Amino acid sequence: MKIAVLGTGMVGETIATKLVELGHQVTMGSRSPENEAAVKWRESAGSGAFAGTFSDAAAFGEVVFNCTNGANSLQALRLAGADALRGKLLLDVANPLDFSRGAPPSLTVCNTDSLGEQIQREFPAARVVKTLNTMNCEVMVKPALVPGDHVVFVCGNDASAKQEAIKILGEWFGWKPGNIVDLGDITASRGTEMALPIWLRLWNTLGHGRFNFQIVKA
Amino acid sequence: MKIAVLGTGMVGETIATKLVELGHQVTMGSRSPENEAAVKWRESAGSGAFAGTFSDAAAFGEVVFNCTNGANSLQALRLAGADALRGKLLLDVANPLDFSRGAPPSLTVCNTDSLGEQIQREFPAARVVKTLNTMNCEVMVKPALVPGDHVVFVCGNDASAKQEAIKILGEWFGWKPGNIVDLGDITASRGTEMALPIWLRLWNTLGHGRFNFQIVKA
Numbered sequence: 001m002k003i004a005v006l007g008t009g010m011v012g013e014t015i016a017t018k019l020v021e022l023g024h025q026v027t028m029g030s031r032s033p034e035n036e037a038a039v040k041w042r043e044s045a046g047s048g049a050f051a052g053t054f055s056d057a058a059a060f061g062e063v064v065f066n067c068t069n070g071a072n073s074l075q076a077l078r079l080a081g082a083d084a085l086r087g088k089l090l091l092d093v094a095n096p097l098d099f100s101r102g103a104p105p106s107l108t109v110c111n112t113d114s115l116g117e118q119i120q121r122e123f124p125a126a127r128v129v130k131t132l133n134t135m136n137c138e139v140m141v142k143p144a145l146v147p148g149d150h151v152v153f154v155c156g157n158d159a160s161a162k163q164e165a166i167k168i169l170g171e172w173f174g175w176k177p178g179n180i181v182d183l184g185d186i187t188a189s190r191g192t193e194m195a196l197p198i199w200l201r202l203w204n205t206l207g208h209g210r211f212n213f214q215i216v217k218a
Numbered sequence: 219m220k221i222a223v224l225g226t227g228m229v230g231e232t233i234a235t236k237l238v239e240l241g242h243q244v245t246m247g248s249r250s251p252e253n254e255a256a257v258k259w260r261e262s263a264g265s266g267a268f269a270g271t272f273s274d275a276a277a278f279g280e281v282v283f284n285c286t287n288g289a290n291s292l293q294a295l296r297l298a299g300a301d302a303l304r305g306k307l308l309l310d311v312a313n314p315l316d317f318s319r320g321a322p323p324s325l326t327v328c329n330t331d332s333l334g335e336q337i338q339r340e341f342p343a344a345r346v347v348k349t350l351n352t353m354n355c356e357v358m359v360k361p362a363l364v365p366g367d368h369v370v371f372v373c374g375n376d377a378s379a380k381q382e383a384i385k386i387l388g389e390w391f392g393w394k395p396g397n398i399v400d401l402g403d404i405t406a407s408r409g410t411e412m413a414l415p416i417w418l419r420l421w422n423t424l425g426h427g428r429f430n431f432q433i434v435k436a
Binding site for chain 2: 106146147148149183188191192195197198199201204211213214216218
């Protein structure tokens, strides 16, 4: 499949690399076609790897992963363009982290709104599914790095988009169906994005990112 | 031990009842000594159960549980009085839920501050430990209701207060030592309070409150 990965940071690189390994064609999108990280990735990731602008990538992809820095995601998606996103599954992996006060970051939006909702509102023709944003990127594409059962959340307004997302999580990344938790519509992004502060604390406490949330129930 | 439980809602009643069952003397504090819920509880909970004002309860307790509605906790604690709280372990179980926009609630404070921090700032001589606020009240006092391992978080600025809190969680409520996670200082309250939106979504999705978070790690 042709896939756009927007963002050249660790999350974008990890997801894009995994997708190329699976045999997909991936364009990594960034502000500039000469973005150093994107070019370096393209040169190392193999024959299915391409780099271009946000607009190039979004036009190329049948599915779009938003792996940009959450504080800049709306701007990046505007550069990608509403037309290029129309009707496409847009997997929003970003967290709206605000480092302007230093570390640990706060969120640029939360509580009565969320990045996932902002994206769906501004791009109503995109089929936004918020997912994967509650864990380290290496766990996103290889859940078996953390032993046993632990969960990935999905939410979004479009039921068929969520089904496609669940298929991608399961068949491409290896998430067991029972560990994929559908939280409902896109407003649940508030919940998954607001899980970041406790995730960051746990990361500090444990000293590594190879952990994840599990929901244990009676 | 003499214990104050501030708040007459489900959380306060569940914790106060458990403490009386354990043989402690408990004063349930509320705005009025004739509070209907508190009087009803006192009459049903046995000989160790008392009811009074927030001030009565805080003066009585060697340990204080804040189980008030989080949106009103600061006001309740002001009525309890800084002098009565001085030097005492104050277990803050409250969440600053804001129902003014209807359900699901948002938070009255979050992101760059938290209720736990507000309480510790306003009552610097109280030894505040934020804990138990990430689960249903029946799970707080009986973790075995949810099978297997799952966690309770503690955070606070006073290391000895946290040790006392951990002892209470373990010896009184049955939390295994390995399932009590110390997240550091009181600013970690942001993380545990901001876990409420996803908790509420899960509660909606599962249809019951007998679940909890577990942290699975490599």
